[in-house]
Amino acid sequence: MPDSQNLTEAPRPETAGVAKAGAARPAPVGAEANSPAVEFRNIDIAYGKFVAVRDFSLSIRKGSFVTLLGPSGCGKTTILRSIAGLVDISGGQIMIGGQRVDDVPIYRRNIGLVFQSYALFPHKTVFDNVAFGLKYRNVPKPEIKRRVGKALEMVRLPGSEKKLPSQLSGGQQQRIALARAIVFEPQVLLLDEPLSALDANMREEMRVEIKKIQKETGITAIFVTHDQEEALSMSDRIVVMNAGSAEQIGTPEEVYERPATAFVADFLGKANMLAGTVSVSGQGTATMVLATGQTINVACPRPLAQASNVTVVVRPQKLSVGAAASANRLSGRVVSASYLGGSAIYEVDIGGRTNIRANASISGRVLREGEVIDLGFDPEGCVLLDESGRRIS
């Protein structure tokens, strides 16, 4: 263990019994009071020859809820673990509350961690689990009792102090894990796919709960997930990650409505990507011919070179069906139709071996497989990507 020379050192005596997150240490010279809660400056993380994270920079405001979203292996968990000090960074700097933490060992970083596997101590009662962080901050016993009780109330499991983790359901265990991570009011709360081990119903409930608790406590939270719904519904900001670097950083609306790259467009919400060439480009608008033959008009932030290749990104929800499809009419045949009650998802063959998805509310009846269908979208209802897959802006 790297810090074995510090075995006898008491952990963070200066934080004993602190009441406010972020107020744990006196602000050092140069660290402003309103410095970001967490800041990454050009960090690299490599495991031997494998580079897991490349030149990643991000600044996280105090009290905000930031999600690292991406497919498995994109480096999101590695970044989270680097904040806690569970992985070493090979380049750059990580700052917590305006202070560099490169040399601060994990047990002095004052961080709350929630794991996918709950990681509750199976041999300790709920009380001892939740009290754990307070105990190592030398909080007096009556105060520990009061704060554990409060934390358990916050996660809506009051009175469960004497139970063992094995006597609780998965959702309850994760609530206890959450209580355990926030009870000592850490500077940052790190959530590593905390919902992935739960079943679907539980997941949605916990989603709301975590968000509510984060708001109530005002704690800075960094959440890692591969689930776009979780990311969109919970976050103040989303960092969409791919292959070790950030593809786009923005609010849920921004990353969903205005994806910066083809990867973001595809990863969030399975957008339709239509290849085409520009035929006429004017001020604020462009006319293009799709690879499938149709001519469409799209809003375009800047004039485009004629005959340049462009990808049009249209969300399934932005496509209207039937009589409502006035602008940019694309006709095709229904390949499959899924009835979802209020709306239906159509998979439509618009020719040229191109299928597009439309998610439209139902007017009249649900069209069946093989029937002719008209689709359309507003010129403003799409995003244009250039040849390298970046958004044209």
Added chain:
Amino acid sequence: MERRWTLYDPRLAWMLVAPVLLLLIFFLVLPIAVMAAYTFFTFVTAGVETSALTTANWHEFFTDSYYSGFLLKTLRVGAITALLCGVLGYFPAYFIWATTFKHKWLLLLLLIVPFWISFTIRTFSWINILGEQGVINVALPKLGIINEPLPMLYNEGAVILGMLHFLLPYMILNVYVSLEGIDRTLISAARSMGCTSAQAFREVTLPLSLPGLAAGLLLCFVLAAGSYVTPQLLGSGRDALFGNLIYDTIMGELNWPMGATLSIVLFVVLGFFAAIYTRYMGMSQIVKGLAG
């Protein structure tokens, strides 16, 4: 409605288990039953007994303090050996578990390598180390450290040393398996909440590895208390354990009824400890340890 079919045929299960069951009945249960019957036979003279039923053997065992003394001493030596195994075995197990060395399997293999050599030969090897003409007693006088050879062999210490030698791998494997079963995110969690690595060990690793340690202690205790070869080779007459007493009674005095009585006593006593353990800790720990 009655179901006419079953997912699997229960007869098949019986057929599959039958060979083992027969083996156990004929070679374990039956012999023990015969031994139990022998304890009530009458000893006439060396090598001769009659099937006239008597409780004389049991009476002798319970009244003659010679036997109970032997039993207590055996349990004491077994307990000392087990405890030493626990203390000495935990650290290598922890090391193998905690090391970042890539080829852990090699370290585990090294634990098993001694088993490739006959247990008796391994025990004999101590004579060449500790004996009057052994390595130590030849080397030390030459270096001028001692004048007289050290009396290291044929005493209780040598017996315990020999048993440690053969029992340590069992202990290490038991502890290692229980350590390996600990979810390492628990340690990350403890560290993130303010534990130093020593505190995380005390709070998480040690308590969660105790079942393995307990299983190892029981296994070592039972094997040590039941041992016969080690005290025979490395101990003097005074250091004999209960196993040697049984051997002498049967092979020396040719007193089969008394020998059977003593065998059943050792069987019941050690079985009692195993039963207590199973009741509180679960046999699965031992099985896991042996499978390790």
